[in-house]
Amino acid sequence: MTGFADLPARIDALAAEHDQLAVVLLDAFGWAFVQRHGDHPLLRRLEITPASSQFPSTTTAHLTTLYSGLPVTEHGLYEWRCYEPLVGDVIRPLRFALGASNDPLPITPQELFPWPSRCAGATVLQPAPIADTPYGSAAFAGATVRGFDTFEEAVGLLGELPGVTYLYWDAIDATGHREGPSSEAFVQQSLRALDALAKVRTPMLVTADHGQLDVHTTDHLDLFWSELPRHLTRPPAGSARDLFLHVDDPELVITELSARLEHRAQVRRADELFDHIGPRLRERLADVCVLPAPGRMAALTGFPSAEQRFKGHHGGLTPEESQTWIGFQA
Structure with missing residues (x-):
């Protein structure tokens, strides 16, 4: 293949x-x-x-x-939402907008796509x-x-x-x-x-x-572990089928979420999911990735998204x- x-x-x-x-x-x-x-x-x-x-x-x-x-490992724009160092925030690259709003990015398109x-x-x-x-x-x-x-x-x-x-x-x-x-x-x-x-x-x-693939259930991670929001250093990136978390203690977050989510999702170090990580991906990539089981999505209650209404999704x-x-x- x-x-x-x-x-x-x-x-x-x-x-x-x-x-x-x-x-x-x-x-x-x-x-x-x-x-x-x-x-x-x-x-x-x-x-x-x-x-x-x-x-x-x-x-x-x-x-x-x-x-x-x-490849994505070199260009670094890896998901619908991802951290952009030039902005200092999570953005939506294809929309050229900040992640939590429709406000345009305070950079040029050529800086995003150089x-x-x-x-x-x-x-x-x-x-x-x-x-x-x-x-x-x-x-x-x-x-x-x-x-x-x-x-x-x-x-x-x-x-x-x-x-x-x-x-x-x-x-x-x-x-x-x-x-x-x-x-x-x-x-x-x-x-x-x-x-x-x-x-x-x-x-x-x-x-x-x-x-x-078809999806039908959303697991709100902060309802499984109420301490999670305190460990976030930035808003979530990725999407509901591959939720990327910027956190202060990756190993703790992986341990706690894995124990609580059980069969509902894999919780992995994000850098283990790529065979190579170039400089642009490294400075944008979150620390932890939650990969829901088939049929499921992941979200946080403090970060509402239209994806929770989806009946089909991808990213995993x-x-x-x-x-x-x-x-x-x-």
Whole structure:
């Protein structure tokens, strides 16, 4: 099995071989859903290779890898919420906002994303609501960015534009969060994407950043151990499937939470979950990571989040979350 971090180099190689290349990322359409829809004409036609997501299995980590060419261990933007030293607080990188509010960051997008964009010279197709964002202004520097209203509209452009055209689609992920990946709505949103892409006949690479699994229970860690908030040095980072805690005594927190949560979650040192930690990840990474069991999420009562309403989520290490794929048609 290859890894998602190898994808930028593969795209470069394919772009050198083809005058036209479509690159499509279906957010959250992981390997489990390729197997679910394995008889679809598009998937039967593609040359498919299973791939492993990076940890955490989250959009921020993977989009930043795709746009910078760096693995998460080097670029350091590892989750929906993560500590940013330039701000001195936990932020939401893709929203370019402080973690506890919608206030914009007091830095430039180029300071958050300081690498040359690998999208330079390409055409980038983004859903209209996120086509013009501060994060995107740095991540897509040098690219032609076009917003679209419907996925079908965007797919129709893939065979018309020269060079590399990159299409990002977030509706499968959003539907999974709202309805759950076992829902009929998730199935239909997946089929909508596959049906549209089946009409493309130019060279095309299709992939996903991660998968999703159904969730139904939230464990509030401070209700299991009331002393936990006193040990926090910053607000929580990560998300409800991989809750990262900045704390003053990691070993104590791991011991106390592990004893109380029992089968509900693993509690690990965060630095043990990566095979390598570069300087940027090290200065952003929290001390402890709580990895809930399948079907569960983790939170703290003092830090409310919309994630507690989710019926599907990702970020952890289960195969449903962390196994993805790369498909190609010449």
